[in-house]
Amino acid sequence: MKRRDFLRQTAVFVAGASVSLSALEFIDPRELLAANSDLRWAFLVSTHKCVGCGFCVKACKIENDIPLEANVTRTWVERYVIKKDGDVVIDSPKGALHGFKSELADQGASGTVRIPERDVAQAFFVPKLCNHCEVPACVQVCPVGATYQTADGTVLVDRKWCIGCGYCIMGCPYGVRFFHPIAHVADKCTFCYHRISKGGDTACAQACPFGARMIGNLRDPDDPLTRTVMTDRVGVLRDEYGTKPQVFYLGLSKEVR
């Protein structure tokens, strides 16, 4: 073979190989997943099934190292008692960490309220947690990029970067954020990212004996969550803020704040 040919063929080979190899580099499976968004975590809550036992709240605190004695929580349950005259009494004692064992509704500085059975028209429980919104207002207002959204939709807080200004807490319309009492940075529900990323269940959904909570992948048409969201009538909390929350509720009522 002549030297020129050899050089030319080598050049062609190297060029071709580097293009192919660089293509291999580009197509990282994780990025492909993110780009195709095969995975979008979402949550389903059934207010029909929730009995207010509070096992979810306790499990969440233990799983995620939120001190039980601290009056902050990543998830909580609210009790709604709607009276026949239209008044609504809402409470959530310690976020329902100990469940609801008494008819006395905790009204803070206004004391407690007992509503006699005969006055009750309707009553139900509403569990709440971070909505991991599609347009998260909390992420938008973080001044240093400490809170962010992953490709699969989960909103997280970087504990080493957060400066503790509290803007994200003020920015959240749903009140799900708080200052972690030990880490002294912003904190909130992570959809148990450490569990779901390994194929597990969130601590709260697992602890719920009645199946009132469910995590799922909104992009998977066979996921039970997706089937429910697509076929049944679901609501979301406070959508007037434009945040596009991804926690869906069955049995949401107009009284729910």
Added chain:
Amino acid sequence: MVEQVSQFIVHGEAWTVKDLFVLPNEYVYWSIQIVMYPYMTGLVAGAFVLSSLYHVFGVQKLKEIARYALVFSFALLPVAMMPLLLHLLQPLRGFHVLMTPHFTSAISAFGIVFMTYACIVGAEIWFVYRKFIVDSIHRLSAKRQRTAFETLLLAIYRVLSLGAMDTSPEALASDHKAVKFLAGLGIPVACFLHGYAGFIFGSVKANALWMTPLMPVIFICSAIVSGIALCIISYYIFMEIRKWAARWGKNWLLPDALAHGNASLQVEQLRSIQEHEVKMTSKYLLIFMTLAITLELLDMIFRGYTAVKSWDALRMVIYEHDFAKIFIYQYGIGNLLPFLMLLAPGLTTRRAALASILVLFGVFMMRWNVVIGGQAFSLTFAGFMHYHLPIIPHDWETFKEGLAGASLVMVTPFIIFYFLNMIFPAFMSDEEAH
């Protein structure tokens, strides 16, 4: 009654009382230091605008107070950062706003804007005082016997001069040009410094009281009001001190005399300057007060008229819980009363000074009513929170975010000004200065 478990009081719990239905994680997170922060930046911006009225628009009658306002605004500048450092749960990471600013957040503007503004004011002071610095270097280096303090002062001036020792008329003319340019540039930056603070609140859609496009404008106007008022009252007080000190020879109250020999003004001269400056400045105060109150009333009227979902809860806060704070303290004592005092014929220096104190109180109450008022109702609109400012601190948190921390912030600019006055005498007469 909900029992408090004593070991774990989370941030905000110590000074928040919840009433009716409030979400578990809701507390008054943005408390007194977040009231102080816009207050202090407002004073900075206002003082600077006052100074610029002379340097840019050539309002000759404000000459003396303009120089004072400039130096005082520089003394206020580091104090603007103090409330934030006291508020942050991770103050040592505060500089992250300069490292990775997320510009979709209004707070991220803080790092850049603050530094830009500091550079502008610093540079302007440099140009205003450059001749004085050079003269002082000559004077001090010519002295054979220098005290330790004078040696230090000489060293400081040598560094500050940046080697620019030319005091020819052309050089001084260049200084003038630069001052005018910087003062002009500084006005929009000062407006931005405080406008963005208003934007921080006005853009929070989750908060029914804060969310309004009027917020940045309201903040800027009330900032200028507070800055002018502070300059009036502090100028008045300082002049009174200087008159007293000049009469009784108490030089330690005259830091510039300590640094540079006698304060050359006589008591009578001081009195007439003081009267003139204070009355002139009061006129500008009235203009901006009118603007500020108009916007605030407009906002409140709109809310009541449109009566959106949040109105029931807001109405309870505005007309019941915070009625005294809003209508009596802020609008009454803090706005209407000084307004009448300034408008009434036969304005005396003392009356203007008193009116300025009331204005400062009014602006403070405005900040309080916005920041604390916005957290006085729950996100649920079915509950309320009551804020109790910690008076006696019993731990580090109640010190930082309590009366003690707020007082520290209020006092520090005066301490800084005392020492700054030694380097940049703010009360120099016309012949000595530019």
Added chain:
Amino acid sequence: MKLFDKGRTVKNHVWRPLFVVIGLVVIILLFRAVYVPDDFGAHERGYTFGYHRLSNEQAWRDFPAKYADSQYCSGCHADKSNQIEAAHHAMIPCENCHGAAFDHPEEPARLTIDRSRDLCLRCHAALYMPGSGRSAIPGIGPAGHNPGFECSDCHDPHNPSLEEM
């Protein structure tokens, strides 16, 4: 008095403060290059929602889990699992009453059993909640129903029905 000739250029010294400022900015940028981690940037969700330190995602994935699940428990405790599966309490995860597994059986070697009345009352304190599943659960008034006794004194949690005892 202070008029100056517009045709004349400004003296050089006016630029010195600007040089000081530029120097300051350079120092900050240099420090930034060292301090800010390389993986900090706008990732998949863009600048508004995805501006962060990428390695933090993995840090969260690596957060230690405390709870296992009931299937894990039945691996060794099949007898108890089978017993409860046949009873009304089949839907209650083991760890709700027995605590989180952590690294059991390594650490802790034994899990504590919460036998308090408070635990059972979470579901069984009678509350009139007609719109929820609570009304389907047999409930008692805590003050009147054997106060001072533990529920498990009479009811076996793995087979709580008294008729079948």
